[in-house]
Amino acid sequence: MGSMFRSEEVCLVQLFLQSGSAFNCVSELGELGLVEFRDLNPNVNSFQRKFVGEVRRCQELEKTFTFLEQEINRSLLPPLHGPTPCPNPSAPQPRELLTIEEESEKLARELKELSRNRDGLRAQLIQLSQYKGVLTQTHSLTASQVKTTPPITTLSQFNFNLRALLAWETYVYIAKASERLLWRACRGYVVVDFREMEEQLEHPDTGEMVQWTVFLISYWGDQIGQKVKKICDCFHAQVFEYPDSPTEREEILQGLQGRIEDIKSVLFQTEQFLQQMLVRTVAVLPQWKVRVQKSKAVQAVLNLCSPSVTDKCLIAEAWCPVRKLPELQSALREGGSGSGVDSFYNRLPCSTPPPTLFPTNSFTAGFQNIVDAYGVASYREVNPAVYTIITFPFLFAVMFGDVGHGLLMSLAALWMVLEEKDPKLRNNTNEIWRMMFGGRYLILLMGLFSVYTGAIYNECFSRGLSPFSSGWHCHNHFSDCPNNFLSLDPNITGVFTGPYPFGIDPVWGMSNNHLTFLNSYKMKMSVIIGVIHMTFGVCLAFFNYIHFNQLSSVFLVLIPELFFMLCLFGYLVFMVIFKWLAFDTTHSNSAPSILIHFIDMFLFAENKDNPPLYRGQLVVQKVLVVLALCSVPVLLLGKPIHQYITHKRKHRHMVSNCVVLSGRDFDAADAFMHQAIHTIEYCLGCISNTASYLRLWALSLAHAQLSEVLWTMVLHNALTWQGNMGSVILFLFFIVFAVLTVSVLLVMEGLSAFLHALRLHWVEFQNKFYSGTGYKLNPFSFSSIIHASSAL
Structure with missing residues (x-):
């Protein structure tokens, strides 16, 4: 509680890291997340620092890993669902990093070669399948034309050239447009016949199964043939050579069938080998990514250090919590265990204010984030988050007070609290969900306090509750009542018997x-x-x-x-x-x-x-x-x-x-x-x-009136219906009532009350004692770096 009320004591330390063990020492500090390193080379360009080569090497490896991930997402069957488990291996030594580099580049080369061969085989298979479909479809077309042609007319008599074309578009109006253009451009010296293929074929660009259209074009003369080809190119049509005789077409069909079967066999074996390579990549890639990220982070920290005069050690400065200095010493001793000279640290006097550190957990993190959004506390300044844990939900509930609405909010937050260890919920990348899930304890307290204030207001979905008997009685007025309205006078004996045990008397709801x-x-x-x-x-x-x-x-x-x-x-x-x-x-x-x-x-x-x-x-x-x-x-x-x-x-x-x-x-x-x-x-x-x-009063009044309007205009009208029809109307109106309650009263009104409570804490409360001019302690931590990279 002491470190929550006031930030932890932080000191400036100077680290002396031996050159041979500097990497291991920084790696140990990254695993523990103890210190925040300062840049001792502010005037040196980032491209001129000592370990920039190692950083670039890690960046190139990350590019290779990105390519491997893209291949896994594109080609792995069955595809991966959900986030892959993130291991926690140690940072690699230079030799281990070289091994990772060699193996990853070898995997990338093999996958590129396999992908290129597979794409080539698939393109050949699509083209041959298209050619086969064209010949099959147009074979019956030309046969029917020959049967209906008069005996005196022969193909050689009119120089009748046939070309089979396959269009990429599947819409009918594309075929009609191309037919009109061919007829007008060729001035009628062309005969076009369109037919849709019986089976769907794969699109070479998208990989989707689409319906293709085959059209057979008959024309006279080479010049018209050139026009026909140009028009087909404009419509992105695939042109195939069309044999003149049926015998040649049969021979080509048989040859195409054999080639298609051979390509399918080779493609199947290629796919199998590719899947084996991808499975092997999936097994090692997460571990490689983490290790390279750690190595890159360590090299970036080493770039912040300055060499000693003798160039035998690196000197670093860092902020460290005072209570963690023994852990710092043990980490330096562990990292330099293989070196002849131990690494050590010295405390330095600091001329600038130290950073602020408040240790938080899953419960207090949401409240601390509310305070930090206004401004991080100055070093050792009183932390308002301790009191915000109670005051923020309470002020929210004063504006949002309703037993029913607060209960719904509490149940939703309670579900998030009970399922907080579910990896699907924790690793969800939706920004709105991550914000709500991070503040689940805050929402839970807001809902519980709303139930409490709603009980004081005696409001549950705008209706009053009667857990106790009312303190007002009107039986003495019945004999003297000349109309339908009564005025309850507490001075008359028996009218007012005492205050209501808890909250507002429900009789006020009828007044x-x-x-x-x-x-x-x-x-x-x-x-x-x-x-x-x-x-x-x-x-x-x-x-x-x-x-x-x-x-x-x-x-x-x-x-x-x-x-x-x-x-x-x-x-x-x-x-x-x-x-x-x-x-x-x-x-x-x-x-x-x-x-x-x-x-x-x-x-x-x-x-x-x-x-x-x-x-x-x-x-x-x-x-x-x-x-x-x-x-x-x-x-x-x-x-x-x-x-x-x-x-x-x-x-x-x-x-x-x-x-x-x-x-x-x-x-x-x-x-x-x-x-x-x-x-x-x-x-x-x-x-x-x-x-x-006074916004507490205004927002509370607005919430109560909206609840009253929603009840009166929706659910109250449904309750007036009788019989079987009344049940149907009540069911339909209840759906409308539930949707409007959640969307308007819970989401919109809840967000409005949240923002007003935020304003009351930031301006009206915190400006009385809180400066908020500090800056956070951001310790060098592998877990934070990996978590930030996985969230991108």
């Missing part, structure tokens, strides 16, 4: 002033929650001031801010609660208006028509306003004056001791300007931020 009552209740509740939330944020600044030894800020910043907040808005909360306690149902008619009292407080006036809440109220309010006003100049001038006096004392002390002044001089104008901006921002922010919390 005409239901909305007026809820508006007043939720508005005051929003102001109370907002003032408490902001005051808590101001109080958290106390821990930052104490930790960073800024005791003067406690008296000159924190206390004036608390006085300004509590004397004005804290007193407003006090009046609301005091009115609730002092005026019960029997005195509700004589209760004064808090709004008028709060306005008169700033005007130093007294309204005789609005009686005071308590004796001496006017004096108390004047004192509180004066205290709030007096805190503003203290907040504005106190800290800059203290800084100026402190700087002068330090300056005189250094001059008297003949110490050379160093660093940037104190700028009083800059300090006053900075504090003036902070004071104006805080004083105006207290007003605007308090008003901003």
Whole structure:
């Protein structure tokens, strides 16, 4: 809890890595994920560093692996489904990397050769199959033409040349268009006959089975033949030589059949050998990829190091958590076990603020990401995520309060929590799903808190629940009721017996002033929650001031801010609660208006028509306003004056001791300007931020009204139908009701409430104590690198 409340202590260390064991030492640190390396060669181009050759070598291997993956995805049968298991081998030594390089290149060459041979055989098989289909289809066509030709007409008499063509397009209008073009271009000296093939053949480009169209063209003369060929080329038609005699066609068909069978046999053997090669590749490729990624990462880290004077070791600087320094030493000892000289580290003083590290788990990671999205905490600054775990779901639930909707959200999140170890869910690459799955615990708490606030509002899909008996009774009014409406007066004996045990009494759901009552209740509740939330944020600044030894800020910043907040808005909360306690149902008619009292407080006036809440109220309010006003100049001038006096004392002390002044001089104008901006921002922010919390009331009211409209317009109408038809109507309307509930009330309204709760935490709460100007510690970790590459 301590490291979650405040970031871990991080120190700067200097590593001395022996040249012979530097690779192993960095590899051990990558397996453990302990340190974040700093670049000691910022002025050296990335192409001029010492280990750039090894990095390029690994990049070339990754290109080879990409080709192997493409071949596996294209040709492996059956195809792989889902992510392949990711092994965790060690980083390869230079000799092992050379072996991987040789074997992968050999596999790539063999696969390229096999793929080229297979594609060539397949292209030949497609062309021969097309030729066979053309001859088979046109053989019956020419035979029927010969039977119907008059005896006096012969083919040689008209120089009748035949050409069989196969079109790639399968649409009829393409064939008709080509027929019209051939007729007009050849001026009628051509006869065209189209026929669709009986069986589908493979497309040479896409590999899909398509329906082909065969057309037989008869023409006169060589010039017309040239035109016909050009037109066929325009329509991307495949032209085959057409024998004149049936005997030649039969011989060619028999030869084609034999060649097709031979090619199929060779193609089958080629496919079998290709599958064997792909299976062998699948077995070794995941391990190779991980090992090369680790080697590339290690070489990239070594490029960040600088050589020593003697060039016998590499010097590196890194950020490391203090509590992990023993692990760092053991990792260096393990990595340099085969070397004659051990690698070691030294702690260095750091001139820049260290990075921030908050250890998280699957539960706290989602809340920490919400805070980090606004800004990473400065080093050792108070972490708001500790309190966001409770406050964020609670503020969301205040706006989203409904038992039914919260229960649906909780069940969906609970399913993700129970199935969180499923690799299909964890490795899903959909961005929206990954965001929801990463925040499954956040969604679960949001749903549970929504059930709680919905129970207080007594709303379940906009309907009220009655787990307890109502505190209001109307049986005494039945004899005196002249119409259908009743006004329940709590002053009449037996009408009001006491408050409802939990939440809002369900009788309010039937009253005409239901909305007026809820508006007043939720508005005051929003102001109370907002003032408490902001005051808590101001109080958290106390821990930052104490930790960073800024005791003067406690008296000159924190206390004036608390006085300004509590004397004005804290007193407003006090009046609301005091009115609730002092005026019960029997005195509700004589209760004064808090709004008028709060306005008169700033005007130093007294309204005789609005009686005071308590004796001496006017004096108390004047004192509180004066205290709030007096805190503003203290907040504005106190800290800059203290800084100026402190700087002068330090300056005189250094001059008297003949110490050379160093660093940037104190700028009083800059300090006053900075504090003036902070004071104006805080004083105006207290007003605007308090008003901003009224969004809790507005969003809650909107959610309740949308639920009411959805129930009244959809499901309520379906329940009015009777008989068998009513069951069908109810089933259909329930589907509409369920779809609208999930899409509008759960998704859209849930997202809206989430964004508003996010705004209340980032602006209204965190700006009271949180700077968010730090940067994360990103340790060198193989697991993070591999996970990031697999997510691409």
